[in-house]
Structures are given as C-alpha cells and as structure tokens.
Amino acid sequence: MKLYQHLDKYIATKKQREFERNFFLDVDQYEIWEEIEIGPVNEAANKFEVTVEDIKFFSEAILDPNPLFNDEEYAKTTHWGGLIAHPLFFHFVSLYCIERGFCNWMRIPGAFNPGQVNDLYEPFRPGDVITLTLTSTDKWIKRGLHYVQCQQDFTDQNGVLKVRRWPILSVPHTRAEIQKYLD
C-alpha cells in the first residue's frame, strides 16, 4: 500500500505513478552528514525523459498559467519555437533522477532547505533525455545545524549542459538524529 493515499487523486503521469513517495523507506541506507564525502562525482541512477505532460503538470502545480509552459500551439508562434518548461522544472528532474541513489540525503526526513544557487543555460523541452551528475561540494556546521551542499549538472542527450545548481540542505547529522524523525 502506498503512503499518502490522499495524494492519489493528483497522480496523472507515469513518472508520478512509479515513484516511491515514502521517504521513510530504506532510511538506514541514506547517506548521513558524517559519512558524506566531498568531491567524488557520480551519475544519478535514473535518466529523465521530458514529456509534454510533465511540463504541463508542473506548470499547473506551480500555479503558473504562462502559455509558454502550457500551450504548444502558442509556444510554436514565439521565438522559443515550442513548449518549454518552467524554470523550476529542475526540482522535479532532480528528485526523479536521484530517487534512492547517490546524494539520497536530499530525501532525509527532518531535512530543510535554507537556500540555493541555480545557473540556467537552456530550458528543458519535450524529448530531452536528461542525465544528472552529482557531487557533494561542501558540508559545514553553523549555529548548531549541519549543512550539506552539492553540485547538480543536468545534461541532455546531446551533451548540452542545461542547468547547474548548488542546493543546500540542513540535515540530521547522525543515524540517531534521523531516528527522531521516523515516528
């Protein structure tokens, strides 16, 4: 039985149906702050093939009715030449690609996001097949909280770098700390 069945009514796409939404699952396999190694580069397990329905659903959910993100016919008449995704679409791509693999500390219950830097080179478009490359770039303690930052590179099937970003999370730093959030 899937967790959060009250969300079932919103599920509309294949990616949403197949994604494991229980972030408590396999929590003992999450990388914790103490174990995170700075520097190694890894490719995320999943590739993300961008579809029209992905773009439209995301735009609707982020409450942006701009026809560039919703209306293929309109978008064709603009200098963009077709549908593009909302600039924050990378959020969706990153969670899908990482799932429970490398940099899975992003899923730890009790984590929260104090800020981020995002360089956007090209918008995501239908047909793109995105590979996500991940590197933990920094970890630090400030005012008693433990932070970790990673670099995420989103590259399409032609080798074009679409987005490079550096999200930061404050995370529980030990397995004992994570246990407090598993009730």
Add this chain to the structure above:
Amino acid sequence: MTLTFENVECETVLPEITRHCDQEVIDRYAVASLDYHPIHINPEWKKRHPNLPGGEATIVHGQMTMGFMATVITDWSYASGGKIRKLQAKYFRAVKVNDTVTAGAKVKEKHFHGPGKDYLVLDIFARNQDGEAVAAGTAELLLP
C-alpha cells in the same frame, strides 16, 4: 511596447504576483516535483516535530517560493525574448500552510556585453500576508 534591454531602466519595478498556498496546493506541488518530504505533506507528523521550520504547521516547498519569484520574471520578459540565466535565493522564514505569498522583483543593474549577451540583475523577493520577508535573492536575465 516590446520589452528590450535598451528600454529597461534600473529601479524598474516588475508587477507582483500573489499566490495562496493551502494544503491542496502544497500536495499538488509535491506530486508534481516528487518532493514528498513529510515536512510538506504530513500534518500529523509535522505537529510532532515543531522544532523544524514552520512550527506545528506544514510548510510550502522552498522551490515553490523560488518558482513564484521566477514567474514574476517570466511573466514580464519571456514573451519578449528574455531568458533567466541565474536564480539564487535564501529563505528567511517558512511559508506555512494557508499563507498567502506575494512575489516581486526590481531591476538593480544593467550589464552591457553586446547583443545576445546583455543582461539585467534583478532583486527578487517574496513576503507573506503579514508583510514578513520569506525569501530574497537575485536573478540574472538575458534580454535582447
């Protein structure tokens, strides 16, 4: 008038947008982004962990707040060929369930690098219904 790099002046204030964020909005965004952190979508769990941002209330995804600030810029410029190339922000205060967020932006700098490379730097911000700052940062916008 078509928006161009040439006809935009520093201190130009972009039209603000306002978004009400009830639990349904948060839940739908969780499904769209696949970000199922319980801090956003599990009200009972959140009541048990008031030490996390937002106290006993579930909170809006920070990315969604960032998205509102991006929308201010895309609404203003994308039909004219604008293209965001950088977005950075810090979150000062959690946006709680049932808060109403207003996002806005102001042109701070113009950078002259030649056709296709000219860009603006904008201050971006978001505040809640009480006028409290919830996020702020900067964006860079390429503009023909």
